[in-house]
Amino acid sequence: MKYNSTRDKNNRISAAQTIIKGIAEDGGLFVPEKIPQTDDAFLSEMLTCSYQERAFKILSLYLTDYTDEEIKECIKKAYTDQKFDDESIAPLIKLSDEQYILELWHGPTSAFKDMALQLLPQLMSTALQKTKQKNDVAILVATSGDTGKAALEGFRNVEKIKIIVFYPQQGVSDIQRRQMITQKGANVDVIAIEGNFDDAQSGLKKIFNDKVFNKELAEKGYELSSANSINWGRLLPQIVYYFSAYCDLVNKKVIRPGDKVDFTVPTGNFGDILAGYYARKMGLPINKLICASNTNNVLTDFFATGTYDKNRKFFKTISPSMDILISSNLERLLYHVTEDDRKIDEWMNKLSANGHYTIDSSYLSQLQEIFIADWVDEKETLATIRILHDTYGYTADPHTAVAWQAAQNYRETADYKKIPMVVLSTASPYKFNDSVLAALGIDIGDADEFTQLDILKKYNKSAIPAGLSSLKTASILHKKICAKENMAVEIRNCLK
Numbered sequence: 173m174k175y176n177s178t179r180d181k182n183n184r185i186s187a188a189q190t191i192i193k194g195i196a197e198d199g200g201l202f203v204p205e206k207i208p209q210t211d212d213a214f215l216s217e218m219l220t221c222s223y224q225e226r227a228f229k230i231l232s233l234y235l236t237d238y239t240d241e242e243i244k245e246c247i248k249k250a251y252t253d254q255k256f257d258d259e260s261i262a263p264l265i266k267l268s269d270e271q272y273i274l275e276l277w278h279g280p281t282s283a284f285k286d287m288a289l290q291l292l293p294q295l296m297s298t299a300l301q302k303t304k305q306k307n308d309v310a311i312l313v314a315t316s317g318d319t320g321k322a323a324l325e326g327f328r329n330v331e332k333i334k335i336i337v338f339y340p341q342q343g344v345s346d347i348q349r350r351q352m353i354t355q356k357g358a359n360v361d362v363i364a365i366e367g368n369f370d371d372a373q374s375g376l377k378k379i380f381n382d383k384v385f386n387k388e389l390a391e392k393g394y395e396l397s398s399a400n401s402i403n404w405g406r407l408l409p410q411i412v413y414y415f416s417a418y419c420d421l422v423n424k425k426v427i428r429p430g431d432k433v434d435f436t437v438p439t440g441n442f443g444d445i446l447a448g449y450y451a452r453k454m455g456l457p458i459n460k461l462i463c464a465s466n467t468n469n470v471l472t473d474f475f476a477t478g479t480y481d482k483n484r485k486f487f488k489t490i491s492p493s494m495d496i497l498i499s500s501n502l503e504r505l506l507y508h509v510t511e512d513d514r515k516i517d518e519w520m521n522k523l524s525a526n527g528h529y530t531i532d533s534s535y536l537s538q539l540q541e542i543f544i545a546d547w548v549d550e551k552e553t554l555a556t557i558r559i560l561h562d563t564y565g566y567t568a569d570p571h572t573a574v575a576w577q578a579a580q581n582y583r584e585t586a587d588y589k590k591i592p593m594v595v596l597s598t599a600s601p602y603k604f605n606d607s608v609l610a611a612l613g614i615d616i617g618d619a620d621e622f623t624q625l626d627i628l629k630k631y632n633k634s635a636i637p638a639g640l641s642s643l644k645t646a647s648i649l650h651k652k653i654c655a656k657e658n659m660a661v662e663i664r665n666c667l668k
C-alpha cells in the first residue's frame with residue numbers, strides 16, 4: 173500500500189515514510205492510494221477480539237511495509253493497563269436503548285488524542301528504524317488544547333525525536349494549560365503563541381513547506397514532522413474505535429451484524445470524523461456521520477452550501493479544542509470524493525489566498541448523503557451538560573455535550589432512521605471543571621482549578637484521573653511566549 177499527496181498523485185511513498193514525513197512537501201496531506209475493504213467474515217472475527225487485536229486487524233491492512241510483529245509490538249506498547257484506566261480502552265456506555273457514548277478519554281492525558289498519540293510514537297520509532305533515517309525528527313504541533321499534551325506525553329523521551337508544541341496563550345482551559353506547561357522530558361518544548369489555533373496551525377504549515385528552513389534544519393540533523401491529524405499515523409489508529417464500538421454493539425445484542433449505526437463526532441480539525449469516514453468506506457455499516465461544531469460553525473455552513481469560508485469571526489468557546497476555522501482534514505475528504513489532485517490544489521490555494529472556495533454541487537450532494545452537519549451554541553452546550561447529568565446521571569465535558577445535542581437535533585428530523593446513535597466523547601469532564609460546574613449550577617466562587625476538580629468529583633461518578641490530580645504539585649517548566657510571526661525563530665532556538 174502506497175500513500176500519495178492530495179495535491180499530487182505522483183508524490184507516492186510507503187506507510188513508514190508517510191508517518192515520518194507527516195505532511196507532503198507540496199502542502200498536501202498523504203492519503204492511502206486505495207481504501208482497503210472489509211467483509212462480513214472480517215467483522216465477525218473481530219467480535220471476539222480484544223481492543224488490541226481489533227487494532228492489529230485494521231492497522232495491518234494499511235501498514236503493509238511493517239511486519240506483523242512490528243505492528244503487534246507497537247500496539248502492545250501503546251494500549252497497556254499502565255496507560256489506560258479502562259481495560260476495554262474505549263468503553264461504550266449505554267444511556268438509553270438507542271443512545272450510546274463512546275468514551276475515548278481513558279488514556280494518560282484524559283482526551284481522545286491518546287488513542288492515537290500513544291501509538292504514533294511507536295509507529296514513528298519503528299519507521300525510523302525501518303528506513304534507517306540518519307537525521308532525528310523534530311515534531312511540530314499546533315494545539316487548541318488536547319493534542320498538545322497528548323503528543324508531549326506520547327513522545328517524551330522517545331529516542332531520535334524532539335517535540336515542540338505551540339498553544340494559543342488565551343485559548344485553552346486552565347487544566348489543559350497546566351498539563352502542557354508542567355510537561356517533563358528531555359526532548360520537549362512548549363510555547364504559548366499570541367494568537368489562536370489557526371494562527372499556530374497555519375504558521376506551522378508554512379514552516380513545513382519552507383524549503384530553505386527545512387534545508388537549514390536538515391544540516392543541523394533534523395527532519396520536521398507533525399503529530400497533528402495531518403499525519404496519517406494520527407488518523408489510522410482512530411479508525412479502530414469505530415469498528416470496536418460497532419463490535420461492542422453487536423456483542424451487547426443491540427444490533428445484528430450488518431445493521432446500520434449513526435455516529436456523532438465533536439469536530440474541529442476534521443480528523444476524528446474522517447476516521448469514521450474511512451471506517452464507512454472500508455465497509456463498516458455506518459449510516460450517517462454527524463459533524464457537530466460549536467459557535468465556530470464553518471463546517472456546518474460548508475456542508476449546507478458547498479462553500480468553505482474561513483473569513484468570519486473567531487469565537488473563544490467553552491469547547492476550546494473545537495475552536496478552529498481551518499479544518500485541515502477536510503482536504504483528505506475532498507480528495508477521496510473527487511479523486512482529483514488538481515482540483516484539491518486549486519481549492520486549497522484559493523483557501524490560502526482568499527480564505528474561501530466552493531466545491532461543485534455534484535460533490536456536495538455526495539457529501540450530504542453521508543454527513544449531517546450541525547452546531548450548538550454556548551448556552552445550549554451548558555444546558556445539555558445539565559440535561560445529561562439530571563436525566564442520565566452522566567457528566568459530560570463541553571465537547572461531548574456539543575455532540576450529544578447535535579445528535580438529538582438529528583434524531584428529531586424526519587431523516588432519522590431510529591437506529592443506534594453513538595456519540596463520541598472526546599475528553600474527560602475534569603479537563604473543563606469551571607464550565608461543567610457552571611452548567612450544573614454550582615457556585616465555585618474563586619476556587620482554583622484544583623479545588624474545582626474536587627468539587628466536580630461530588631457530581632461525577634468517575635474518579636479524578638491520576639494525571640490531572642498530580643498537576644497540583646507539578647512544577648511549571650515551560651514559560652515561553654512568542655508572537656505568531658516568530659514561530660520559526662523559536663523552533664531554531666529549540667533545535668540548536
Ligand SMILES: N[C@@H](CCOP(=O)(O)O)C(=O)O
Binds near residue numbers: 320493
Ligand atoms: N482539537 C485539537 C486541534 C488540533 O487537532 P488535531 O487533531 O489535528 O491534532 C487540539 O485539541 O489540539
